[in-house]
Amino acid sequence: MTDVIAAQRTRTNWAGNVTYRASGLARPTSVASLQELVASTPRLTALGSRHSFNTIADTDAVQVSLQDLPPVLDIDTSRRVVRVAAGMTHSQVAAGLEARGWALGNLASLPHISTAGAVATGTHGSGVRNPSLAQAVVGLDVVHAFGDLVHVSAGDGHLDAHRVALGALGVVTAVELAIEPTFQVATTVHLDLPWDAVASSFDRIMSDAYSVSMFTSFDDRGARQVWVKHRSDEPAPTVDLVALGARPATGPVHPGENDPAGVTEQGGVPGAWSERLPHFRSSFTPSTGAEIQAEYLIPAASAVAALQALRPLEALFAPILIAAEVRTIAADTAWLAPSSERQSVGLHFTFRRDATAVAAAVERIEEVLAPFDPRPHWGKVSAASAERLHEAYPHLSAFAALARELDPAGRFRNPFLERVLA
Numbered sequence: 537m538t539d540v541i542a543a544q545r546t547r548t549n550w551a552g553n554v555t556y557r558a559s560g561l562a563r564p565t566s567v568a569s570l571q572e573l574v575a576s577t578p579r580l581t582a583l584g585s586r587h588s589f590n591t592i593a594d595t596d597a598v599q600v601s602l603q604d605l606p607p608v609l610d611i612d613t614s615r616r617v618v619r620v621a622a623g624m625t626h627s628q629v630a631a632g633l634e635a636r637g638w639a640l641g642n643l644a645s646l647p648h649i650s651t652a653g654a655v656a657t658g659t660h661g662s663g664v665r666n667p668s669l670a671q672a673v674v675g676l677d678v679v680h681a682f683g684d685l686v687h688v689s690a691g692d693g694h695l696d697a698h699r700v701a702l703g704a705l706g707v708v709t710a711v712e713l714a715i716e717p718t719f720q721v722a723t724t725v726h727l728d729l730p731w732d733a734v735a736s737s738f739d740r741i742m743s744d745a746y747s748v749s750m751f752t753s754f755d756d757r758g759a760r761q762v763w764v765k766h767r768s769d770e771p772a773p774t775v776d777l778v779a780l781g782a783r784p785a786t787g788p789v790h791p792g793e794n795d796p797a798g799v800t801e802q803g804g805v806p807g808a809w810s811e812r813l814p815h816f817r818s819s820f821t822p823s824t825g826a827e828i829q830a831e832y833l834i835p836a837a838s839a840v841a842a843l844q845a846l847r848p849l850e851a852l853f854a855p856i857l858i859a860a861e862v863r864t865i866a867a868d869t870a871w872l873a874p875s876s877e878r879q880s881v882g883l884h885f886t887f888r889r890d891a892t893a894v895a896a897a898v899e900r901i902e903e904v905l906a907p908f909d910p911r912p913h914w915g916k917v918s919a920a921s922a923e924r925l926h927e928a929y930p931h932l933s934a935f936a937a938l939a940r941e942l943d944p945a946g947r948f949r950n951p952f953l954e955r956v957l958a
């Protein structure tokens with residue numbers, strides 16, 4: 537067995553706002569050695585690419601990373617499914633698929649995240665017809681608590697629990713994802729769409745193209761950027777954003793404060809899905825990482841009311857908000873997807889890395905959004921109590937029961953899960 541449990545040294549998540557308490561990091565080089573590790577380690581937590589902003593991937597025991605497992609990318613063209621090693625990033629998967637003429641239906645803003653980590657938290661992109669990335673999972677291989685390697689597929693009933701599993705059911709080693717023939721996307725950006733146009737035309741704008749995002753600071757500029765990602769094989773967008781009061785961007789823009797060189801091409805230039813659906817280029821680091829993110833998925837029908845309710849928080853946000861993004865997510869079947877069983881709008885906040893000020897802002901946001909039944913993103917910060925999470929996620933109790941059944945000794949429990957699954 538070539539696994540190494542690395543000596544403890546200070547390690548953090550990507551953003552640097554969480555210092556891991558784990559006593560070690562195991563990096564198995566084969567699935568068999570991962571199985572041995574799981575069977576012989578009382579407590580361990582899977583670690584992806586460290587892009588979550590809370591302690592979901594931390595533990596006071598051992599973290600296990602799959603980054604040394606061999607990459608796998610096998611395309612079954614007849615089933616339209618790709619099988620990938622779970623630790624591979626979306627950039628790696630997207631590049632491999634695009635090179636062979638295939639595509640995933642959607643991607644998150646950042647392609648650097650691991651496939652298993654994105655799936656485990658219900659990570660999403662945007663699009664009224666695009667569910668979370670976990671919904672593309674048609675099967676997966678997972679090492680369960682006794683070290684047994686199990687294939688979970690659509691027929692056996694537990695796939696919807698395993699799709700978004702928060703690391704609680706086992707260590708996923710391979711994921712099978714639905715694919716489609718490659719397609720082209722063109723991104724155009726408009727600036728400063730007034731609030732009254734956002735209110736009157738929100739649904740039309742958000743459904744006018746394959747993937748649409750609005751960015752706002754909740755100030756008088758309204759939606760200060762509207763990114764419309766049009767799929768070339770679909771009818772052209774029809775909403776005239778200029779007639780609604782916006783103006784076309786005259787060059788590339790970054791949604792936050794960084795150099796626009798790091799964003800995927802805009803200006804309506806068609807390009808491969810893999811180079812347009814993420815906001816950030818895989819070849820660039822999207823920011824310094826000195827940020828903290830929070831996000832809430834609410835029923836799509838409440839989006840305009842929720843945005844209006846948040847506007848009075850502009851002054852609270854001003855010192856710390858880098859960008860807020862509004863996206864749409866189609867309903868999922870995954871039990872714990874934030875978009876589970878409801879057409880959703882995601883209200884996302886990228887804050888400066890000021891943990892105290894962000895905690896205060898997050899508490900206030902959650903008070904304001906409470907009437908809209910918000911579901912916090914599993915990979916971002918939230919003040920929600922376990923009780924509140926159980927109200928927001930109707931399948932959470934059934935999931936906790938399944939976790940106890942599959943992992944009776946709590947091998948995959950960490951403090952985050954102890955709290956959430958209580």
Ligand SMILES: Cc1cc2nc3c(=O)[nH]c(=O)nc-3n(C[C@H](O)[C@H](O)[C@H](O)COP(=O)(O)OP(=O)(O)OC[C@H]3O[C@@H](n4cnc5c(N)ncnc54)[C@H](O)[C@@H]3O)c2cc1C
Pocket residue numbers: 550581582583584585586587588589592593602622623643644645646649650651652653654655656657658659660661701702703704706707708709822829913914915916
């Ligand atoms: C700059 C930036 C942009 C982002 N953009 C988006 C976005 O557009 N949309 C969105 O929804 N989210 C977004 N996120 C959040 C991000 O997608 C999630 O936090 C995601 O979970 C990160 O994946 P990861 O591989 O880093 O997982 P980690 O943070 O390392 O782990 C997250 C969870 O996945 C579990 N896990 C990881 N690997 C495995 C495995 N092999 N088996 C079982 N469980 C596993 C962990 O145990 C943990 O529960 C963004 C984050 C950043 C930093």
